[in-house]
Every structure is written in C-alpha cells, then in structure tokens.
Amino acid sequence: MQRKYTLSLATILISLTAFVYGQTTSSINGTIEDRSGESVPWATISIPSLKIGVTADSTGSYLLTGIPAGNWELEVKYVGYRPYSLKIRTNGTTPTQKDITLMDERASLDEVVVSGTMKEVSKLDSPVPVEVYTAKFFKANPAPSVFDALQNINGVRPQLNCNICNTGDIHINGLEGPYTMVLIDGMPIVSGLSTVYGLSGIPQSLIERVEIVKGPASTLYGSEAVGGLINIIxxxxxxxxxxxxxxxxxxxxxxxxxxxxxxxxxxxxxxxxxxxxxxxxxxxxxxxxxxxxxxxxxxxxxxxxxxxxxxxxxxxxxxxxxxxxxxxxxxxxxxxxxxxxxxxxxxxxxxxxxxxxxxxxxxxxxxxxxxxxxxxxxxxxxxxxxxxxxxxxxxxxxxxxxxxxxxxxxxxxxxxxxxxxxxxxxxxxxxxxxxxxxxxxxxxxxxxxxxxxxxxxxxxxxxxxxxxxxxxxxxxxxxxxxxxxxxxxxxxxxxxxxxxxxxxxxxxxxxxxxxxxxxxxxxxxxxxxxxxxxxxxxxxxxxxxxxxxxxxxxxxxxxxxxxxxxxxxxxxxxxxxxxxxxxxxxxxxxxxxxxxxxxxxxxxxxxxxxxxxxxxxxxxxxxxxxxxxxxxxxxxxxxxxxxxxxxxxxxxxxxxxxxxxxxxxxxxxxxxxxxxxxxxxxxxxxxxxxxxxxxxxxxxxxxxxxxxxxxxxxxxxxxxxxxxxxxxxxxxxxxxxxxxxxxxxxxxxxxxxxxxxxxxxxxxxxx
CATH class of the missing domain: 2.40.170.20 (TonB-dependent receptor, beta-barrel domain)
Structure with a gap:
C-alpha cells in the first residue's frame, strides 16, 4: 500500500508542476510483475520514438514522465523475460496508470493451443505435440493465400498439382493433401473439393495463429485427419x-x-x-x-x-x-x-x-x-x-x-x-x-x-x-x-x-x-x-x-x-x-x-x-x-x-x-x-x-x-x-x-x- 501511495503522490506532483509551468506533457506509471504476481525489479521502460526511458525500482514500480499527447509504443525489457510492447495513448495532461505483466523467455514457446485435445491448454502441458505459428510469423513473407503462406513451415509443403491452373494441396510429412484436414476455429470447413480449391481467400489480417498437428487426429476430428491437421484460429x-x-x-x-x-x-x-x-x-x-x-x-x-x-x-x-x-x-x-x-x-x-x-x-x-x-x-x-x-x-x-x-x-x-x-x-x-x-x-x-x-x-x-x-x-x-x-x-x-x-x-x-x-x-x-x-x-x-x-x-x-x-x-x-x-x-x-x-x-x-x-x-x-x-x-x-x-x-x-x-x-x-x-x-x-x-x-x-x-x-x-x-x-x-x-x-x-x-x-x- 505504501508503494502505491508514494507513486500516486509523485504523479500528482508532476501533474501540478506541468500545470504551473504550462507544459503539455503527462506521465505513465505502474508496476512490473511476472505471471506469478512477483515484482520484476530493474526492468527498463521506454518510448523509443521519444527517446525517453526509465528503470523500475527494486519493487518493480516505475514512473515515466515528459510524455506529450499522442499515440506511442511503450516497450519494456529485462534479461530473462520476453520483450513487451504496447500501443498507448496519452492526452498530455492526465497521468496514465499501466501495470504490466512480463512473461519469462521460457514462456515464449508456451502458447495456449486447442487443436491437440479440443480444449484450451498450455502448449507445454499438452500431451499432443502442437506447433503454433502466429500472425507475425506469416508477415515475414507476405503471401496472398494460406496455401502460399505455409511454405516456410518445417514438414509442411504446398504442392502444386498442375503446371497450368496452379491448383494444389498441402503435404504434411510427405503425405498428400487429402490426408490433411484443414479447420477454421476448430471446425472442419476445408474438405473435399476445397482441399484442392478452397485454401485461398482466407484474409490473413483475420488470422490470430495457425496450429499444426502432425500425425493422425482421427479420434477427435474423424475422416481426413490421417496425416495431420491445420487449424486456422x-x-x-x-x-x-x-x-x-x-x-x-x-x-x-x-x-x-x-x-x-x-x-x-x-x-x-x-x-x-x-x-x-x-x-x-x-x-x-x-x-x-x-x-x-x-x-x-x-x-x-x-x-x-x-x-x-x-x-x-x-x-x-x-x-x-x-x-x-x-x-x-x-x-x-x-x-x-x-x-x-x-x-x-x-x-x-x-x-x-x-x-x-x-x-x-x-x-x-x-x-x-x-x-x-x-x-x-x-x-x-x-x-x-x-x-x-x-x-x-x-x-x-x-x-x-x-x-x-x-x-x-x-x-x-x-x-x-x-x-x-x-x-x-x-x-x-x-x-x-x-x-x-x-x-x-x-x-x-x-x-x-x-x-x-x-x-x-x-x-x-x-x-x-x-x-x-x-x-x-x-x-x-x-x-x-x-x-x-x-x-x-x-x-x-x-x-x-x-x-x-x-x-x-x-x-x-x-x-x-x-x-x-x-x-x-x-x-x-x-x-x-x-x-x-x-x-x-x-x-x-x-x-x-x-x-x-x-x-x-x-x-x-x-x-x-x-x-x-x-x-x-x-x-x-x-x-x-x-x-x-x-x-x-x-x-x-x-x-x-x-x-x-x-x-x-x-x-x-x-x-x-x-x-x-x-x-x-x-x-x-x-x-x-x-x-x-x-x-x-x-x-x-x-x-x-x-x-x-x-x-x-x-x-x-x-x-x-x-x-x-x-x-x-x-x-x-x-x-x-x-x-x-x-x-x-x-x-x-x-x-x-x-x-x-x-x-x-x-x-x-x-x-x-x-x-x-x-x-x-x-x-x-x-x-x-x-x-x-x-x-x-x-x-x-x-x-x-x-x-x-x-x-x-x-x-x-x-x-x-x-x-x-x-x-x-x-x-x-x-x-
């Protein structure tokens, strides 16, 4: 309680100072914690575009000042944790309270997945191996369709089946397209005719992530999930x-x-x-x-x-x-x-x-x-x-x-x-x-x-x-x-x-x-x-x-x-x-x-x-x-x-x-x-x-x-x-x-x- 009170008082003093001197800047303050609720001391908090930054104290509290009105990207870094970024808007007068939770680097391979067991579970806790590829992964090589976007995933190959009309299917571990089930939000949408013709046209701006299971998943998903499945979330x-x-x-x-x-x-x-x-x-x-x-x-x-x-x-x-x-x-x-x-x-x-x-x-x-x-x-x-x-x-x-x-x-x-x-x-x-x-x-x-x-x-x-x-x-x-x-x-x-x-x-x-x-x-x-x-x-x-x-x-x-x-x-x-x-x-x-x-x-x-x-x-x-x-x-x-x-x-x-x-x-x-x-x-x-x-x-x-x-x-x-x-x-x-x-x-x-x-x-x- 003492930490939050001190932080709030400091924020008030900064706001009063800005008011007295007529400056149109504001501040961002809060605490840095990890997923277990423990404080993360000495993390670096910055807005790179403004070239301003500050280091959190031993209790994980921080106060970033001198921020003009606008939309800014706030970045937080600390050794052993994943870099954190957030788009935040300030109005140049009112302080902004923002508490931040960092994930350690080990958690970067621990996304939530649903494809292996049909229910949300940590990737590391899933008994079924599931590979996860986020929207950011696909932005590294922009493509006009999901079919083309999968070309840089290990063991997954878009196969062209015709020199003339360029239709194709998706191979997983060498098995042809009909052995791969394609789902959207867990539902078996792409099948039959669209295994060949329907893999295009899914707007990539709507894709949160793609989950891939290699190997048969027929127990949960039925026919066509012999070679594996691709679940577009x-x-x-x-x-x-x-x-x-x-x-x-x-x-x-x-x-x-x-x-x-x-x-x-x-x-x-x-x-x-x-x-x-x-x-x-x-x-x-x-x-x-x-x-x-x-x-x-x-x-x-x-x-x-x-x-x-x-x-x-x-x-x-x-x-x-x-x-x-x-x-x-x-x-x-x-x-x-x-x-x-x-x-x-x-x-x-x-x-x-x-x-x-x-x-x-x-x-x-x-x-x-x-x-x-x-x-x-x-x-x-x-x-x-x-x-x-x-x-x-x-x-x-x-x-x-x-x-x-x-x-x-x-x-x-x-x-x-x-x-x-x-x-x-x-x-x-x-x-x-x-x-x-x-x-x-x-x-x-x-x-x-x-x-x-x-x-x-x-x-x-x-x-x-x-x-x-x-x-x-x-x-x-x-x-x-x-x-x-x-x-x-x-x-x-x-x-x-x-x-x-x-x-x-x-x-x-x-x-x-x-x-x-x-x-x-x-x-x-x-x-x-x-x-x-x-x-x-x-x-x-x-x-x-x-x-x-x-x-x-x-x-x-x-x-x-x-x-x-x-x-x-x-x-x-x-x-x-x-x-x-x-x-x-x-x-x-x-x-x-x-x-x-x-x-x-x-x-x-x-x-x-x-x-x-x-x-x-x-x-x-x-x-x-x-x-x-x-x-x-x-x-x-x-x-x-x-x-x-x-x-x-x-x-x-x-x-x-x-x-x-x-x-x-x-x-x-x-x-x-x-x-x-x-x-x-x-x-x-x-x-x-x-x-x-x-x-x-x-x-x-x-x-x-x-x-x-x-x-x-x-x-x-x-x-x-x-x-x-x-x-x-x-x-x-x-x-x-x-x-x-x-x-x-x-x-x-x-x-x-x-x-x-x-x-x-x-x-x-x-x-």
Whole structure:
C-alpha cells in the first residue's frame, strides 16, 4: 500500500508542476510483475520514438514522465523475460496508470493451443505435440493465400498439382493433401473439393495463429485427419484493432489487399468484418512454351465473425465466409470464348463457396459446447474440352462435454456429418446407365471419448477412442494414446503418440490430375477406405541463455503404416491414371528437427529440417511415392533495430529431389527433380502512428523448374493430341513429329514457375 501511495503522490506532483509551468506533457506509471504476481525489479521502460526511458525500482514500480499527447509504443525489457510492447495513448495532461505483466523467455514457446485435445491448454502441458505459428510469423513473407503462406513451415509443403491452373494441396510429412484436414476455429470447413480449391481467400489480417498437428487426429476430428491437421484460429473481435489494412503489390502485377474492421454493436456484442481481394491479370511466358507460367486470378473473399458476451463467461460466437474465384491458365492467346472448345487450350475454373460455423456453450452447470458448421461449394471447371461440374454441401454438428474429475480430465462428444456430392464424372453416375446421375448422400454419425490422466506433476497419459458409422462403408473404430513426461522446470519434454486413422476417398474431389482430361481415369475395383497406424516420438528441450535469450529444440521421429492406401498409378500407361487400393502396404517415416533462437538484441531465428522416406510396397516391389522429397529444410531469420523501427526478415526453403511421372521410355525429362530453393528477403519500417511499410524481393535466386529441363508441359504445341499417332493398343508411337512418343500432359510439376519479383506493401492498425 505504501508503494502505491508514494507513486500516486509523485504523479500528482508532476501533474501540478506541468500545470504551473504550462507544459503539455503527462506521465505513465505502474508496476512490473511476472505471471506469478512477483515484482520484476530493474526492468527498463521506454518510448523509443521519444527517446525517453526509465528503470523500475527494486519493487518493480516505475514512473515515466515528459510524455506529450499522442499515440506511442511503450516497450519494456529485462534479461530473462520476453520483450513487451504496447500501443498507448496519452492526452498530455492526465497521468496514465499501466501495470504490466512480463512473461519469462521460457514462456515464449508456451502458447495456449486447442487443436491437440479440443480444449484450451498450455502448449507445454499438452500431451499432443502442437506447433503454433502466429500472425507475425506469416508477415515475414507476405503471401496472398494460406496455401502460399505455409511454405516456410518445417514438414509442411504446398504442392502444386498442375503446371497450368496452379491448383494444389498441402503435404504434411510427405503425405498428400487429402490426408490433411484443414479447420477454421476448430471446425472442419476445408474438405473435399476445397482441399484442392478452397485454401485461398482466407484474409490473413483475420488470422490470430495457425496450429499444426502432425500425425493422425482421427479420434477427435474423424475422416481426413490421417496425416495431420491445420487449424486456422481467427482473431477474437474483442481484442482486434478497430481497423486493420494490409495491401501489397508485386512487380509481376499481382495485387493483394486484406481489410478488417471491428464493430462494437453493443457492450456485449462485437463483430469483425474482413475482406480479401486478389487480382493478377498479366500473362507471362518466361519459359517460352506458349503457356502461362502463372494462372491469372480474380478472387474476392468476405468474412464476418460475431462474438457475444454472456453470463458466467459462456461462449457464443459464429462466423461466415464467402469466396468467389475466377482463375485460368493456358495458351497465351486463350480467351473466354475458347472455354470448353478444342481450338485453343485453357483451364478455366469458377469457384463459388460459402461457409458458416460457430460455437455455443449451453446454459447449464456442466461445460457443454455445441459446435456447428455448414458449407456449400459450386465448381464450374473446364480443362481444355473436358468439363468438370460439381456441387458439394456439408453439414456438421458436434456436442462436446468436458468434465474434470480428480486427476482425470474427461472429454466426450457426439458428432454428425452429412455430405451431399454431385458431379458430371463416373463418381456419381448410375452403375447401369452412365447417362443417369446419382448424387451421393453420406451420413457419418460418431461418438468419441477422451481421458487426460495426470499421473503426477510430471507425467500425463491421454487415452481416446472414436466410433463412426459411415452410411456407405459401415463401422470405423479409431483408438489413440499419448504419453507426456516433463522435467520439473519444463525445460525438457518427451511425448509419445500412437494412433489410428482412416480416410474415405473421392478421387475427383481430391486429385486434380484426374480432371485435366490429359489422361483417362481408370478405377481398379471399388475403392475401400484407407486405414493407417502411426507412432510419433517427440522431444522438446529449452535452454535459457545467460544473456537473457533462449534456444529451443523440437525433434520428432514419425512412422505411419497404411493398409488399403489408394495409389495413383501414372507409370503403367502413359495415357491413363489407374486408381486402386494397394495390394500391399505403404509407409511414411522420417525424422524432423526445429530450432528456435531468440536473443535480447532483437535477433530471432527459426530453422527446421525433415528427412523422410515415403513409399509403397506391393508384391515385393518398393516404389517411391511421386512428388515427395526425401529432404526439406526451412528457415526464418529476423533482426529488429528497435531504435530505428526497422525489421529485416530472411526466409527460405530447400527441397531435395522427388520422383516425377514420365510418359514414355524416350521421355527426355529427368525422372527426379533437382535440389531447389526459394529464398526471400524483406525489410519493414514501423511508425508510431500504427503504419508499417514493407518491401523486398521474392525468389532471390530466380529459380524456376524449367531450368535444366527440355520442357515441363509435354507437347504444348498440340494440347488436344491432334497430331499424335497411335498403335493398335492405343499407345502413342514415335514419329518424326513426335520423336519421344508423348501425349499432351501438364502433370510434370513440383515447384512454382514464378521467378524473381519485387514487392512493396503497407499495413495499418488503428486501435
């Protein structure tokens, strides 16, 4: 009490002095504490833009004077604690009281996560290893979509699946996109068609963080969460800026803009409205094959989230999103009038998609949440003269009950998922009459139970099981077990995970190559659900440095064994893709290491590497999986000059060779890709008024996959195979015009065709 009284008296005296001498300055005062409530003495408190600062006393109290009216950034530093910054407004007359809580450097790796166990928990306390990437991480290499933004995360690779339309999916530890579940605020939104087409258009100005779980999560999240999940957590309307703008353009002519606006509808209702706009209308053909190197796109996405404050802090929020995209790639002289014809080749995709999702806590004594989502996806695509028209509607509901009992933390849930799907492919055709369409209606009720057992202060055991009944494939059971040990100071953590996953596949919604029309799709029997067993060993170690910084190590060994895996066979016939369940097994195994370094001088380095082996084995023959590298590395180095308000970011990735599909024994292209790397640099200038200006260069090495390769797209001059000659078995033959016996094919793709380009942008946040 004596400390606060003395501080208040000093504040009054300063205010009186300012009044007497007519000075328009004010002060900021308060106390510095850590998370446990203990005072932090001798911390440095400053406003760098005003070049004023002060040191807290032995009790953690501070008084910063001589502050004119305006918006300022207050910084607090002390060895062993994370630097703290806060935007604060002063009016030049009234003192401002601000108590500050610092987090020690060990807590920098201890964010709150929800993806591993479906409830908020400290990252270090979670029995499931969860990687967290904040919005600041993605600002180091600004990208127009979530798909592009994930390129600098270890073990996660955006994979382009088409040289022409540039659609793609997300690989986790070498497993293709359909094995990755993408969620928004914990709801399974991105699935099916949008696994390929819907990853773009999520406004990055609305992203709070991205959580990634590697390995099967089917016990909690059901089908598609075999390889892992990506959970995009959007910002809470209560804590966001009133206005946030982020816009940039590139030297290639790309324009991207994110805008987010907060509305306080009432004291208890807040709304966050966001929009993303992306436009690229500049056909470029640097590899001289008469095809666009990058698809032309026109995209708009709208997002609206509502948060309602209720009694006893019960949760109620819901959000909606709409996205429309028009993209095309093809011959340089393509125009919409050629859409669907065989005169000029183009791939034109119209995507229209809506989503609705939310969470409501029931007004009962027990902690029971009702979570819901719904989405509709309309796809109107043409690949040359091959149309793909599809509609998909998904409804999802989940009732979840959380009950702590002694050293047990129980979580139980009931789920129901309904999927409607219709297209113009054999997937929904009548078995007896191909001219009759039969949309699929899939119902998937399920129940899951999870028990997190605290054996003691340092040991936890997580047991879970899920039962689903698929209306087409019947009963599916997925068990799960996780064990966590931590040292007393939590500087060492060991996690062991073991689980089962399953996936029901729809080739035409998941594999773009099945749609291009370049190859005929053949199904080798009815496709059965895939099952997998996975084991992960994860070790995390944090080493506090004497200088006040910290270095962290996160190493994982993973192994996944598949039964009934669905393999796309490009090798048997160059004119066909055979899809069928593997008569054998498939394996994805490897080891990954992440290293995080944070120093008090403003240097931060995040680097990671993954070495893996992904293959299938059938009848004693081992085959390396297509489009899967054996090594990948990523890095993100950031250095901040706080006095100048400048931040320098250097980001990049490195990929090892991957097996690629060839069309004949005479195909002159390499069977494996070379080592390749995309590197970027950016400099950001921050101003006290909330404005940031940034710019830099992407793809510093000007790497493109056509270098060292005779061609990427096979026979681009004859995209409809009008000049190809065929033998009696329906195979292309060698001729003077076609010496390699090839057909038109755009599937030889493993990296982006975009070379070096500059970019410049601006961000603005108003609180």
């Amino acid at each position: 959007t910002k809470n309307p209560r804590t966001t800026p009133i206005l946030a703008v982020d816009a940039f353009g590139t030297s290639w002519g790309e324009i991207n803009a994110d805008v987010a606006v907060k509305f306080n509808v009432s004291n208890k209702v807040q709304s966050l409205l966001g929009a993303n706009y992306f436009n690229y209308q500049n056909p470029i053909d640097n590899n001289h094959d008469n095809f666009t190197d990058v698809t032309l796109q026109h995209r708009i996405s709208l997002f609206n989230k509502w948060n309602f404050e209720r009694r006893e802090n019960r949760v109620f929020s819901f959000a909606a999103r709409y996205i429309y995209e028009d993209r095309w790639g093809g011959e340089m002289n393509w125009a919409p009038k050629y859409r669907g014809g065989d005169e000029v080749y183009g791939e034109s995709i119209y995507t229209s998609r809506w989503e609705l999702f939310g969470t409501y806590q029931l007004p009962v004594k027990e902690h029971i949440l009702f979570m819901f989502s719904a989405n509709g996806h309309d796809q109107n695509s043409v690949y040359g003269n091959t149309p793909f028209l599809a509609d998909q509607y998904i409804g999802f509901g989940q009732l979840m009950w959380n009950k702590p009992l002694a050293n047990h933390d129980l979580l139980a849930g009931l789920t129901y998922r309904y999927t409607y799907y219709d297209d113009n492919t054999p997937a929904t055709a009548d078995a007896n009459n191909a001219d009759i369409n039969k949309p699929t209606h899939t119902r998937l009720p399920g129940v899951f139970l999870q028990d997190e057992i605290s054996l003691n202060e340092n040991n936890k055991l997580l047991l879970g099981v899920r039962y689903d009944y698929n209306s087409i494939h019947g009963s599916i059971l997925t068990p799960r077990a996780n064990y966590k040990w931590s040292s007393a100071n939590k500087n060492n953590i060991l996690r062991l995970s073991f689980g089962n996953g399953y996936r029901v596949a729809n080739v035409f919604t998941e594999d773009h190559s099945a749609l291009t029309g370049a190859r005929e799709v053949i199904f080798d029997g009815d496709l059965k659900p895939e099952t997998s067993w996975n084991g992960n060993l994860n070790f995390v170690k944090k080493v506090p440095l004497s200088s006040g910084g910290i270095i962290g190590f996160d190493a994982t060994v993973f192994y996944t064994y598949f039964n009934n895996k669905i393999i796309a066979d490009y090798d048997t016939d160059a004119t066909k893709i055979h899809f069928g369940n593997l008569d054998g097994h498939a394996v994805s195994k490897g080891i990954s290491l992440n290293v995080d370094l944070m120093l008090m001088n403003g240097l931060k380095v995040m680097a990671g590497a993954t070495a893996m082996d992904v293959y299938s084995e059938e009848q004693g023959q081992r085959v390396q999986q297509l489009f899967t590298e054996k090594f990948t590395g990523v890095w993100n180095a950031s250095y901040t000059l706080r006095k100048l308000g400048l931040t320098l970011d250097y980001t990049g990735n490195l990929y090892g060779p991957m097996r690629l599909p060839l069309l004949s024994d005479w195909d002159p292209r390499a069977i494996k890709s070379p080592w390749w790397s995309i590197q970027n640099i950016q400099i950001t200038k921050s101003f006290s008024n909330g404005i940031e200006i940034y710019g830099g260069v992407k793809n510093l090495l000007n790497w493109t996959p056509n270098k060292g390769t005779p061609f990427l797209i096979a026979r681009p001059h004859d995209p409809f195979d009008k000049l190809v000659e065929w033998d009696a078995a329906g195979q292309p033959v060698q001729t003077a015009e076609n010496p390699y016996a090839l057909t038109f094919d755009p599937t030889y793709v493993y990296g982006p065709n975009q070379g070096t380009r500059g970019f410049v942008g601006v961000r603005y946040s108003f609180y």
